[in-house]
Amino acid sequence: MVGICGPNGSGKTTLLKTILGLIKPTEGKVLVFGKPITKDTQMRIGYMPQLKGYSKEFPAKVKDVVSMGRYPIRGLFKRLTRKDWEIIERVMNDTQLSELADRPIGQLSGGQFQRVMLAQALAKQPEIILLDEPTSALDFRMTIKFMDLLKELNEKYGLTVIAVHHDLQLLKDYTDRIICIDKAVEWEGNPQDADLDEALLRIFFYKTTH
Amino acid sequence: MATLEDFIQAFQYDWMQRTVLAAVLIGVICSLIGVFIILRGMVFIGEAIAHSAFAGAALALLLGISDPLLLVLFFGISTALGIGYINKDEKVEDDVIVGIFFASFMGLAIFFIGLLPSYTSNVQAILFGRILLITKRNVNLLILFTLITTVSIFLLKKEFFMISFDKELAIASGLPVTAMNYFFLVLIALAIDVSIFAIGAILVFAMLVIPAATAYQLTYDFNKMIVLSITFGVFSSLGGLFFSFIYDWPSGSVIVLLATFLFVVSYILSPKRKLVSTVFLLFKRNFKHVPEISPLPHFHGENQGIEEFKEHLREIQKGDEKN
Numbered sequence: 226m227v228g229i230c231g232p233n234g235s236g237k238t239t240l241l242k243t244i245l246g247l248i249k250p251t252e253g254k255v256l257v258f259g260k261p262i263t264k265d266t267q268m269r270i271g272y273m274p275q276l277k278g279y280s281k282e283f284p285a286k287v288k289d290v291v292s293m294g295r296y297p298i299r300g301l302f303k304r305l306t307r308k309d310w311e312i313i314e315r316v317m318n319d320t321q322l323s324e325l326a327d328r329p330i331g332q333l334s335g336g337q338f339q340r341v342m343l344a345q346a347l348a349k350q351p352e353i354i355l356l357d358e359p360t361s362a363l364d365f366r367m368t369i370k371f372m373d374l375l376k377e378l379n380e381k382y383g384l385t386v387i388a389v390h391h392d393l394q395l396l397k398d399y400t401d402r403i404i405c406i407d408k409a410v411e412w413e414g415n416p417q418d419a420d421l422d423e424a425l426l427r428i429f430f431y432k433t434t435h
Numbered sequence: 436m437a438t439l440e441d442f443i444q445a446f447q448y449d450w451m452q453r454t455v456l457a458a459v460l461i462g463v464i465c466s467l468i469g470v471f472i473i474l475r476g477m478v479f480i481g482e483a484i485a486h487s488a489f490a491g492a493a494l495a496l497l498l499g500i501s502d503p504l505l506l507v508l509f510f511g512i513s514t515a516l517g518i519g520y521i522n523k524d525e526k527v528e529d530d531v532i533v534g535i536f537f538a539s540f541m542g543l544a545i546f547f548i549g550l551l552p553s554y555t556s557n558v559q560a561i562l563f564g565r566i567l568l569i570t571k572r573n574v575n576l577l578i579l580f581t582l583i584t585t586v587s588i589f590l591l592k593k594e595f596f597m598i599s600f601d602k603e604l605a606i607a608s609g610l611p612v613t614a615m616n617y618f619f620l621v622l623i624a625l626a627i628d629v630s631i632f633a634i635g636a637i638l639v640f641a642m643l644v645i646p647a648a649t650a651y652q653l654t655y656d657f658n659k660m661i662v663l664s665i666t667f668g669v670f671s672s673l674g675g676l677f678f679s680f681i682y683d684w685p686s687g688s689v690i691v692l693l694a695t696f697l698f699v700v701s702y703i704l705s706p707k708r709k710l711v712s713t714v715f716l717l718f719k720r721n722f723k724h725v726p727e728i729s730p731l732p733h734f735h736g737e738n739q740g741i742e743e744f745k746e747h748l749r750e751i752q753k754g755d756e757k758n
């Protein structure tokens with residue numbers, strides 16, 4: 226489990242989007258599974274975008290959005306199979322969404338919506354999952370459930386989790402590796418490293434001019 | 436003025452059956468495409484394509500081409516592809532460029548019409564639509580395009596749905612969004628180009644937008660939205676045909692006015708706006724029971740620390756798991 230942190234505007238979202246192939250790097254290149262990114266590799270990566278405004282009236286229910294995670298796997302022209310729906314239901318269960326399955330997404334709270342987007346990313350059964358501030362709208366309890374779930378998937382299935390967090394406690398408790406960026410990698414190491422706090426202070430308080 | 440009897444009598448004639456079929460198909464093709472236009476907020480793009488088709492029709496009149504359909508198709512499809520090309524970097528906020536397309540085609544169309552020696556009834560037909568004069572070739576193409584559109588939207592429904600919901604997520608998932616975008620723009624062009632002579636160049640894009648917008652008011656279910664949109668579309672275009680026959684009104688405007696009427700009704704009834712229930716509530720007082728908030732047991736002092744709180748939550752969670 227990798228945690229990414231950095232001040233607002235430091236390029237965290239940009240980094241994730243570059244890994245996904247949504248943005249072309251101006252220099253250098255991105256290798257995923259040892260190769261440049263293609264449609265095939267995109268299918269093996271789950272992505273949960275940073276919380277943004279969706280239309281409140283969009284005609285989709287929770288289960289519709291979660292099922293989108295299966296679309297690329299199933300492929301063009303094909304309908305989702307029973308097996309897909311089993312996976313979707315299991316994921317909704319894991320993210321405590323089963324009761325909300327038929328709720329229009331416009332009627333969800335921010336935190337509930339965030340869980341929908343996580344479920345969508347998990348429904349893909351990816352090998353890597355990229356999460357952009359996944360717990361920014363979750364309550365304490367849900368945050369812990371959420372992180373525990375990721376940890377479990379990480380330990381059981383070897384799911385690689387790369388997540389942007391603003392919560393230092395989460396980074397320390399739940400990641401194996403922390404990367405702090407501010408336009409460039411400023412610090413990289415383990416959560417136990419003695420110089421972590423000092424590095425954070427430097428990056429967030431003494432350096433920033435934002 | 437014709438009577439209702441004339442209208443029913445007319446059904447025995449080939450041309451009338453053809454016209455009714457055309458009305459139904461126009462309702463289907465426009466309002467089906469319209470669902471995705473509404474969900475993706477591409478209303479303006481639809482209008483730009485419609486105006487390019489108008490310019491094509493005007494040019495055909497100027498050149499004295501008897502059936503302007505081919506030229507209309509050429510203009511419509513090239514505009515669709517052009518807009519797709521400009522939009523290919525996935526910047527959706529290209530309103531300005533689309534707006535310039537839109538205005539310049541309108542200018543071009545008016546220019547061509549201005550060069551015509553006389554203002555013929557053909558111009559009227561292009562502007563306002565004459566569903567009763569729709570040609571056989573137009574109806575055949577309409578059948579073909581409706582089939583293509585319905586089948587491909589049915590087959591690619593989930594992908595179009597996902598792109599409408601979140602384009603970036605769709606790209607990141609590995610869906611061929613760029614190709615599908617071009618394809619969708621061409622479908623818009625086909626729908627407009629075969630409907631233009633029945634509804635008129637000025638109003639054809641309204642038929643793409645209004646039935647779908649009406650359906651959008653009424654449901655949170657995507658499939659229901661499609662069904663409702665098509666229902667409203669077919670109802671409006673058949674209604675337009677009827678009034679056009681009886682009163683000799685321009686079919687396009689009647690179709691659009693009927694569709695607008697449905698929109699207003701559904702806007703008022705919409706569960707998304709709660710206009711009706713709000714009015715009811717004015718007559719009904721409701722008292723809500725406000726529960727007392729009990730304080731958290733474990734927290735005293737100021738900086739007891741988040742760790743302790745988390746410990747507490749973990750305890751609760753363990754309890755949960757046992758249940």
Ligand SMILES: Nc1ncnc2c1ncn2[C@@H]1O[C@H](COP(=O)(O)OP(=O)(O)OP(=O)(O)O)[C@@H](O)[C@H]1O
Binds near residue numbers: 234235239275
């Ligand atoms: N390496 C870079 N060099 C120059 N500009 C960059 C770089 N990375 C990102 N930017 C620019 O910085 C801006 C903000 O980046 P981004 O959205 O990734 O920030 P963020 O770290 O996700 O911030 P937040 O915490 O607010 O979500 C973008 O406009 C992006 O183009």
Ligand SMILES: [Mg+2]
Binds near residue numbers: 237238239275357
């Ligand atoms: Mg960000």
